[in-house]
Amino acid sequence: MQAKRIFSAFAFTLLTILLLLVVASRSGEAARAAASGDIDASLGPGMPPATEQVSLPGSKPEGQEKGADKPDIDISGWQYIVAGEGSNIGTYTPYVVSIEGTAQYFDERAITPLVDFLNAARAAGYTPYIMNSYRSYSAQEYILNGRASQIAWPNYPTQADYDEAEQYVAAPGESDHQTGLGVDITDRYYSSMNASAMDQTFLTWLRENCAQYGFILRYPAAKESITGWNEPWHFRYVGVEAAEYIMENNLCLEQFVALYE
Ligand SMILES: [Zn+2]
Structure with missing residues (x-):
């Protein structure tokens, strides 16, 4: 009789500890799920414990650091120049040559790869057309002035008109076309730059x-x-080298360059 009472007291204690452990682990999971904003990660009744890692804010992702496999290149090279909002290249002027005898120009150092790319498109049955390529600082300035004037018409453009124009036209020094390495x-x-009207294939x-x-x-x-x-x-x-890494990892140029900071 005595032995049976001791056994049931022991069993009760064991059950209580187990229950406490389960509750503690579940509230831990819930807290982690809430911290990551991932509601689906919280455990429902009867579900197996989550095995996936839920990272806490500010913690490093599992495995290697982001960009650890990036190409070993000198990011200050001419082919990585970034023109954009917050990275104005001023009056940077590359040496440009005509693209296949047209009135479109491209950085001489990259003309051969461009022509190879266009020829590959032709070989695949397409008819590529260069709509825009190199644009100088002053050409960009001219386009922006035109857009701002159009907005302000019949008045002279104000700063507000320029701000509005910059939603459609990059500011001088901030267009990728000024690098001489960008083509539309x-x-x-x-004849128009309308993506939905273009051949998606x-x-x-x-x-x-x-x-x-x-x-x-x-x-x-x-x-x-x-x-x-x-x-x-x-x-x-x-x-x-950079192109393959950027396209494989779904990066934009800004993100790629940031890997080297
Ligand atoms: Zn463009």
Whole structure:
């Protein structure tokens, strides 16, 4: 009788401890889930314990550090120059040459990869057309002035008009076109830069094949909050090594350059 009472007291204590352990572990999971903002990670009744790692804010991701496998390059090289809001390149002027005898110009150091890229598109059955390429600081200034004047018409443009114009036109020194390494490629049969009217299979082909010629999609839709632009036709030369890394890791140029800071 005595032995049975001791046994049931022991069993009760053991059960209580087990119960406390379960509660503690569940509230821990819930706290971690809430901290990461991932509601689905909280455990429902009868569900197996979550095995995936839920990272706490401010903690380092599991495994290697971000960008640990980045190419071993000198980021100060000419092919990595970033022109954008917050990184104005002033009156930077590359030496440019005509693209295939047209009135469009490109940095001489990257003209061969560009022509190879265009020829590959032709070989794949497309008819690439360079809509825009190199634009000087003063050409960019001219375009911005025009847009601001248009907004202000019939008055002279004010600062507010310029601010509005900069939502459509990059400021001088902040356009990728000024680097001499950016091109807007459309199909020759499309005369406007309207992505939805363009041949989607061609845009997809350009995206999937650009890296092997050293080009990246400069303004992907998903990176608009960083770059300020969404241009599915705008390709930019950075060299094969960087291009392959950028396209494989779904980065924009700003994010790539930041890996070297
Ligand atoms: Zn462009």
